[in-house]
Amino acid sequence: MTELPKTMKAWVVARNGAPKDALQLKTDWPAPAAPTGNNILVKISHAALNPADMHFMLVLPTWLPFRRSPIPGLDFAGEIVAAGPDVSPELQKVGTKVCGSLGVSQVAFGKGSLAEYVQVPAELVAVQPERMSSLEAAGVMGCxxxxxxxxxxxxxxxxxxxxxxxxxxxxxxxxxxxxxxxxxxxxxxxxxxxxxxxxxxxxxxxxxxxxxxxxxxxxxxxxxxxxxxxxxxxxxxxxxxxxxxxxxxxxxxxxxxxxxxxxxxxxxxxxxxxxxxxxxxxxxxxxxLGLSPAGNLAREVAKWVEEGLVTQAPIDSEFSMEEAVQAYEKLASKRAKGKIVVKIQG
Ligand SMILES: NC(=O)c1ccc[n+]([C@@H]2O[C@H](COP(=O)([O-])OP(=O)(O)OC[C@H]3O[C@@H](n4cnc5c(N)ncnc54)[C@H](OP(=O)(O)O)[C@@H]3O)[C@@H](O)[C@H]2O)c1
Structure with missing residues (x-):
């Protein structure tokens, strides 16, 4: 079995506020543990940003015991590096490219996607459609x-x-x-x-x-x-x-x-x-309507992509991991043409 990382790069919300005041980049943040049960560990390549991320940053207290220095971010694309024993055979395969959006409660607990690794319940993900790159999949199959x-x-x-x-x-x-x-x-x-x-x-x-x-x-x-x-x-x-x-x-x-x-x-x-x-x-x-992110929705969108109903993934811009604050500032301008995506690694 591949050795799993002990630390990782991650953005954390150090205090409530606008992204430039709230966010800090950590380079030695504890990486998630080996996945258990029906969870997978995903090495994130891209995280797409959503207005909801900024809302959480602003209003969800960072001092709650279960939410100290939370990692923000809902949407992700990346590859599986480890899977728990109850995960279906399809998602057991290391290297499988997946995408989707984390549950709102997971992000409230501070285990978001603006980091090199995230542990995700397997039922929340879709396998990335072959017609799209990981950059596009993060933007389209998420929220x-x-x-x-x-x-x-x-x-x-x-x-x-x-x-x-x-x-x-x-x-x-x-x-x-x-x-x-x-x-x-x-x-x-x-x-x-x-x-x-x-x-x-x-x-x-x-x-x-x-x-x-x-x-x-x-x-x-x-x-x-x-x-x-x-x-x-x-x-x-x-x-x-x-x-x-x-x-x-x-x-x-x-x-x-x-x-x-x-x-x-x-x-x-x-x-x-x-x-x-x-x-x-x-x-x-x-x-x-209010979205509760779900794997069946991610898979439905992936099917639209495979079937050619959704042919374009409008990406406004791609920012590097270090530029996440600028990426959020662009999102806050409400002038994005499609999705704003942060390239985490790879
Ligand atoms: N209920 C839910 O579960 C849920 C889920 C996802 C998103 N949302 C909400 O839905 C909204 C859209 O989300 P999003 O991710 O699509 O946001 P977004 O990508 O940031 O939307 C940016 C776009 O909004 C357009 N825009 C800004 N002001 C406008 C106006 N007055 N009239 C028409 N268009 C305008 C801009 O176009 P122009 O530059 O051409 O004006 C820009 O292309 C956000 O408020 C978000 O919080 C809710």
């Missing part, structure tokens, strides 16, 4: 692709339907767009002019520049006045987009949002879902 998967399940988009994606150029939107298109929908992608080319390359039928059409709701009301939309996917979190939706979303259409979930309390949920129409509620179906 972004998995969130796109739960959104598309909620909608059950049919050929010929008309869907609008707000925030189409981000990590989630860029995967969702490809799936909606592959399912035969007409896709309207809301993004800034700078990202119009990119979303068209991903398959959007039309890019709608929200900066040129401000407020966008007025533009949508005019544009879709004769033929309303079947679905609106909101990956940017716009309350007016929902409030005004009866002017452009069919009466039996659905508004599916991912911003303002658990991390931001229950106000948007109560306001949009529970306030009756006679008290000013909006007469449209509203869903606010």
């Amino acid at each position: 972004a692709g998995q969130t796109a998967a739960i959104m598309i399940k909620e909608a059950d988009v049919q050929p010929g339907q008309r869907v609008l994606i707000n925030g189409a150029s981000g990590g989630v939107g860029s995967v969702l767009l490809q799936i909606a298109k592959a399912k035969g929908a007409t896709v309207y992608a809301v993004c800034s002019e700078a990202n119009a080319e990119m979303v068209k390359r991903l398959g959007a039928d039309e890019a709608i520049d929200y900066k040129a059409h401000d407020p966008i709701e007025v533009h949508l009301a005019e544009k879709f006045k004769d033929e309303h939309l079947d679905f609106i996917f909101d990956c940017a979190g716009s309350q007016p987009l929902f409030t005004h939706s009866p002017k452009y979303l069919k009466a039996d259409g659905k508004f599916i949002n991912i911003v303002g979930g658990r991390s931001q309390g229950i106000v948007p949920f109560v306001r949009n879902k529970l306030v009756p129409v006679f008290l000013g509620g909006t007469p449209r179906s509203y869903r606010l």
Whole structure:
């Protein structure tokens, strides 16, 4: 059996705050122990960043006994270096390339992916699709692709339907767009002019520049006045987009949002879902989704990749391990075109 490392490089959250204040790079951090039960030890090659990482850094106390100097990061791609005795034969093979997203509780306990090694329950991973590099797999099969998967399940988009994606150029939107298109929908992608080319390359039928059409709701009301939309996917979190939706979303259409979930309390949920129409509620179906990362979702996205439904992995940028703070700063700007990925090693 290969000798396992005793120490590793890892970023840790030394105090709560923005990444530049919170993060410290350690070069001799204790590496995870040999995996037991149904766990695998993964040598991480790439970790993709998510807005949720920064939220944890900001609000989850670092002094809790189970969370001292936690390692951040949800998404990863890498190879198996050891497997526990209960792991399936497929994932017992050292060197198998896997990817996915860690459970939120694992990251809350401080065992995140911004490190050279991580121990992961085998059921959370997908084998990397051959059509994608590890860089791309970290970006697509993690939170972004998995969130796109739960959104598309909620909608059950049919050929010929008309869907609008707000925030189409981000990590989630860029995967969702490809799936909606592959399912035969007409896709309207809301993004800034700078990202119009990119979303068209991903398959959007039309890019709608929200900066040129401000407020966008007025533009949508005019544009879709004769033929309303079947679905609106909101990956940017716009309350007016929902409030005004009866002017452009069919009466039996659905508004599916991912911003303002658990991390931001229950106000948007109560306001949009529970306030009756006679008290000013909006007469449209509203869903606010929250992802619990899961291997079956990662594997579903991997299958889309293998089957050619998702053909592109928009990567905004790749940063080195030492540049993780700059990578988070880019993410915090909310101007990423696809995923921001940190190359951990290899
Ligand atoms: N509920 C969940 O489980 C869940 C899971 C994953 C993500 N999320 C949340 O979903 C959101 C999107 O995640 P992500 O990973 O896709 O983020 P991201 O990659 O950081 O999104 C960046 C993109 O957002 C676009 N954008 C920024 N402001 C916009 C606006 N006002 N209107 C339209 N587009 C705008 C930018 O495009 P332009 O430069 O063209 O404006 C940029 O391409 C985040 O708030 C994240 O926290 C929630």
